[in-house]
Amino acid sequence: MHLELVRNPHLHGGTFALYSLICRYAKVGLTPSQQAEDCDVSNFKLELPSKRLRLAASLKSKLESSKFAKVFLLLATMLGTSMVMGDGILTPSMSVLSAVAGLKNASPKMTEGMIVAISVAILVCLFAVQRLGTDKVGYSFAPIIFVWFTMIGGIGAYNFVKFDPRVIKAVNPKYIVDYFLRNKKEAWISLGGVVLAITGTEALFADVGHFTVRSIQISMCTITYPAxxxxYTGQASFLRKNGEFVSDAFYKSVPHPLYWPMFVVAVLASIIASQAMISGTFSIIQQSLSLGCFPRVKVVHTSPNHDGQVYIPEVNYLLMLASIGVTVGFRTTDKIGNAYGIAVVFVMALTSSLLVLIMIMIWKCNIFFIIAYVLVIGSVELTYLSSVLYKFAQGGYLPLAFATFLMTVMFxxxxxxxxxxYYELDHKVSPEKLKEITSDRNIxxxxxxxxxxxxxxxxxxxxxxxxxxxxxxxxSVLVFVSIKSLPISKVPxxxxxxxxxxxxxxxxxFRCVVRYGYTDVQNEDESFENMLVEKLKEFIRDELWASQMGSNARVADEDQELGEGIIVNGENEDKNQEQQEEEVEKEIEAIDKAMRAGIVHLFGENEVIAGKGAGFGKRILIDYMYDFLKKNLRQTDKMFHIPHKRKLKVGMTYEL
Structure with a gap:
């Protein structure tokens, strides 16, 4: 995953980013919107290795020719995306509830209900500040996270020296083998708890949209991982002498004078961890929204400097309600931890699966390297996945329930x-019919x-x-505009x-295709219609330039063949060019005149219903489920901030 992020800085991580990369190389998208001109976008083309492998060509051909493979690939991507969204619900609940639970050690009067109430209050505040954007929230929390890592690293080193430095022997792999031989099934089950030690790394893809890859690598290797x-080494040393505190090792291992400072920093750190996952949820919903896989919602671009920093009000509100519901419903971190582990490992396994396709088709890696990757990474992830699924009944069903609901909405x-x-494609107006309509004297x-x-x-x-x-x-001037999302992060x-x-x-x-990447956001301060008109004028001028270049080349060939009349032809050519330039200026003046007369934006208010003879399932899908989503979500015309006075909706019913 991170190899591709390094190779291609325009690619943001996540399952949809990998799916988009595959769609750029192979025609596996279910909507036939590919255009040859899209490859002219400067960052659309892939940097392919020079060596061609038969395996890559064969896999690409099979994916493109198989409808089942295309549907399966899209559903797998939706599943991974839904799991990440589930992470956005579980992470705040898990992080905040575990941090606040430390109050039980400070006061015996602190009940479970009070801890839940305090956690809910913190969650409400956390989601309320999301509208400020990652920039402002991140700047206020950056010093705190540095203090957090410094404190846990320092306390760990202190406990390591004070209690039992011999735990350093645990780096010997022999002890891992002995542990599994001795505990067998219980050791395998315990992996579901071990995986919680690495949770949070799945949010790195979101951070790539907020920071540079290099800054993440430096902070991970120099601060996060060592701390x-x-x-963990310090806690292991502490438990060697205090085994009865295994269920609450973190707070019990903190020296008494540092207890309250550590509690405050832990709560703030849990908020930061939640913030990262919430931002990741916003980022991945924006990607799926741009690719037509999520209902329309308002996307607010919160930073002029970082493209990946977005805020989605509707999603933020729903995440808050779901996170509070999980906190109140489960009340403790035990079952939430089981659910959290399943969501994390599922996302990792699906990401690795998509990455294998990319390694074969696009990077064209050596087959032995691919096999080694599958055996090493795949076996580890499948082992952990089997372990966390064992606790399905103890809360593990929660992320799968979330994923099922979200996948249903996306599907x-x-x-x-x-x-x-496809309906519009089958019923589009032919050029002959358009000419007939525009030439009709009754119109x-x-x-x-x-x-x-x-x-x-x-x-x-x-x-x-x-x-x-x-x-x-x-x-007097008509422009047919189609908004298209390309499977790349940005379009210049x-x-x-x-x-x-x-x-x-x-x-x-004129026809115009306006192309956006899946991280591009329409700028509210920039007039879409002004940009469109200016680009239309540029197109008309470029059209003249292209015709002149072709004409000059043709005249040069004729002059070379005749050898005479060069001066005459040159004079005629100059007259033709002057005449063409006058026509272009008249056409541009006509556009300016039309713009001064007024611009009208016409949107199709398409109502879709199941056609006659449709089955029961199709009627439920279109007439009820889709209709409910459409009526309760944002309309297309609201995405471009067009004044209501210049907006006109045209109603039409499609029988699908």
């Missing part, structure tokens, strides 16, 4: 999203610029024909707008 090793939205796309052309929005990348959407049939008037602004002219030229009709 954790010292802390329903993506399934109907694809059905709508008047009025001053102004109309922007028609559609999810259809290829062709004119059927909503246009429906609009003209009811309103026999068209604006100068490469975002892709225009095509709809002929004949005098119609003033």
């Amino acid at each position: 954790l090793v010292l802390a 329903v939205w993506n399934n109907v999203y694809r059905r709508k796309y 008047c052309r009025i001053p102004g610029l109309a922007i028609f929005y559609s999810e259809l990348v290829h062709g004119i959407p059927p909503i246009f024909k429906h609009y003209v049939a009811n309103v026999p008037a068209l604006h 602004v100068e490469e975002r707008f892709l225009f095509r002219r709809v002929h004949p030229k005098d119609l003033n009709v």
